[in-house]
Amino acid sequence: MAAQSTRGRILAIAKDLFYREGIRNVGIDAIVKRAGITKPTLYYYFPSKDALVVAYLELREAAILASLKKTMDAAGDDVADKIGAVFASVARETPNPRWKGCPLVRSAAEFAGDPQHMVRRLASTHKKRVEESFETAVREAGLPDAPLKARQLTVLLDGAITHAFVHGDPDYALAAGAAVRALLKA
Amino acid sequence: MAAQSTRGRILAIAKDLFYREGIRNVGIDAIVKRAGITKPTLYYYFPSKDALVVAYLELREAAILASLKKTMDAAGDDVADKIGAVFASVARETPNPRWKGCPLVRSAAEFAGDPQHMVRRLASTHKKRVEESFETAVREAGLPDAPLKARQLTVLLDGAITHAFVHGDPDYALAAGAAVRALLKA
DNA sequence: TCGTTTATATACCGATCGGTAGGTATAGGC
DNA sequence: GCCTATACCTACCGATCGGTATATAAACGA
Known part of the structure; x- marks a missing residue:
C-alpha cells in the first residue's frame, strides 16, 4: 500500500471519492489534488473521466x-x-x-x-x-x-x-x- | 395546463428534467431556457436550486x-x-x-x-x-x-x-x- | 552519445456552474 | 398623480468543469 504506482494511487483515490460523493460530484481537480499530481498526469493514465469511472x-x-x-x-x-x-x-x-x-x-x-x-x-x-x-x-x-x-x-x-x-x-x-x-x- | 403560472411552469419543467437526467445533470440554465424565461425570474420564485429541488x-x-x-x-x-x-x-x-x-x-x-x-x-x-x-x-x-x-x-x-x-x-x-x-x- | 520513450509539470482553453446587481414595465391602492 | 409591490429583464460575477498544447527531466536502447 505504501509503495503504490501513480496509476494505482489515482484509482484508489477515485474509488474512495466517487463512492463517497458520487461521480458527478467529484471533479478531476479534486482527485489530482489528493493524489499530489497534476491533471496531465491523470490524463496520461486515463484518456478521460469516463474511462476512470469505468475503471473505478x-x-x-x-x-x-x-x-x-x-x-x-x-x-x-x-x-x-x-x-x-x-x-x-x-x-x-x-x-x-x-x-x-x-x-x-x-x-x-x-x-x-x-x-x-x-x-x-x-x-x-x-x-x-x-x-x-x-x-x-x-x-x-x-x-x-x-x-x-x-x-x-x-x-x-x-x-x-x-x-x-x-x-x-x-x-x-x-x-x-x-x-x-x-x-x-x- | 395551457394557462399555467410562471412558477407552475418552472416546476413542471424541473419535474421532467430532474427526473429524466438527474438533479446534478440539469443546470438552472437548461430549465430557464425551456421555460422561456431568464435566471432572475426563476430566482424570483425559488431562492436557490436546492429549494427548487425540494419542491420538485x-x-x-x-x-x-x-x-x-x-x-x-x-x-x-x-x-x-x-x-x-x-x-x-x-x-x-x-x-x-x-x-x-x-x-x-x-x-x-x-x-x-x-x-x-x-x-x-x-x-x-x-x-x-x-x-x-x-x-x-x-x-x-x-x-x-x-x-x-x-x-x-x-x-x-x-x-x-x-x-x-x-x-x-x-x-x-x-x-x-x-x-x-x-x-x-x- | 544520441534519439526515443516514459512520466511528469506549467499554463492555459472554452463551456458551464449557481447566483446576483441593477434596471424596467405594469398594475393597484391612496 | 404618486407610491409601492409584482414580475420580469440585460448583463455580469467568480468558480469550477473536463480537457489540452507545450515543455521537461530522466531512463534506456543502439
Whole structure:
C-alpha cells in the first residue's frame, strides 16, 4: 500500500471519492489534488473521466463479487445460511457512515439520462452476476424453481441495500434476511 | 395546463428534467431556457436550486403516494391483490423509456455525500410512508406480524424498482410480485 | 552519445456552474 | 398623480468543469 504506482494511487483515490460523493460530484481537480499530481498526469493514465469511472466501477464490481463469494463460502452448506449471511453482512455495514449502498446502482442512477452509457451496462451485468451466484446456490441445494427464487432473492437484496442506505437502519436488512427463509421454502 | 403560472411552469419543467437526467445533470440554465424565461425570474420564485429541488421532490412524493393509494384501492379487498397490484404497475411501467425508477431514491443516491441534506430526509420519509401504507393493508387483513411483513414488502418493492430500472426488464417486478404472496402467507 | 520513450509539470482553453446587481414595465391602492 | 409591490429583464460575477498544447527531466536502447 505504501509503495503504490501513480496509476494505482489515482484509482484508489477515485474509488474512495466517487463512492463517497458520487461521480458527478467529484471533479478531476479534486482527485489530482489528493493524489499530489497534476491533471496531465491523470490524463496520461486515463484518456478521460469516463474511462476512470469505468475503471473505478470495475474495481468495485470485482471487490463486491469476491466479498459475496467469501461470505457465502464461509456460511456453511445450507442455502438459507449462505444467502442469509449476505443480508447479515449488509445489516452489519449499515451503521458504518462510510457505507453508502451499492456503487453500481448509485452510478446507474446518476447516469439515468444516458441509457447507453457504459456505467449502465456495468450495473446490469453486475446484478446478473449476483443473480447467477444465488441461482447456483439454490440449485446446488436441490430446491425447485432456482431461477425464479434467485431472482426474488436478488431483488430482495437490492431492496435491503436501498433501505439500509436511505434509513441508515440495519433492521431493514434483517427483516429481508428473515424473508429469505420464507421465500426459499415456498 | 395551457394557462399555467410562471412558477407552475418552472416546476413542471424541473419535474421532467430532474427526473429524466438527474438533479446534478440539469443546470438552472437548461430549465430557464425551456421555460422561456431568464435566471432572475426563476430566482424570483425559488431562492436557490436546492429549494427548487425540494419542491420538485415534494411534487413527486405526493404524486407517488396518490398513485399508490389509487392502485391499492382499485385492486379490491384482498391484501395480496392490493400489494400485488403495486408490483404489477411497476412491471407495466418498466418498458416505458421515460420511466426511470424512484425519484426519491435516485436523488438520495445523488446526494450520498451529504447525509444531512433535505433530499435525504425526504427520501427516508417517503419510504416510511409507503411502509405505513403497506402495514395498514396487512393489519386490516387481520394477518399477524404486520410491521415485519410491511417492512419486507417495501424492501421487496424497492428492489423490484431498482432491478426494473437497471435491467429494463419487467420480469423482475413480476417475480417480486410472486414473492409477495409467499411472504404474506408466512 | 544520441534519439526515443516514459512520466511528469506549467499554463492555459472554452463551456458551464449557481447566483446576483441593477434596471424596467405594469398594475393597484391612496 | 404618486407610491409601492409584482414580475420580469440585460448583463455580469467568480468558480469550477473536463480537457489540452507545450515543455521537461530522466531512463534506456543502439
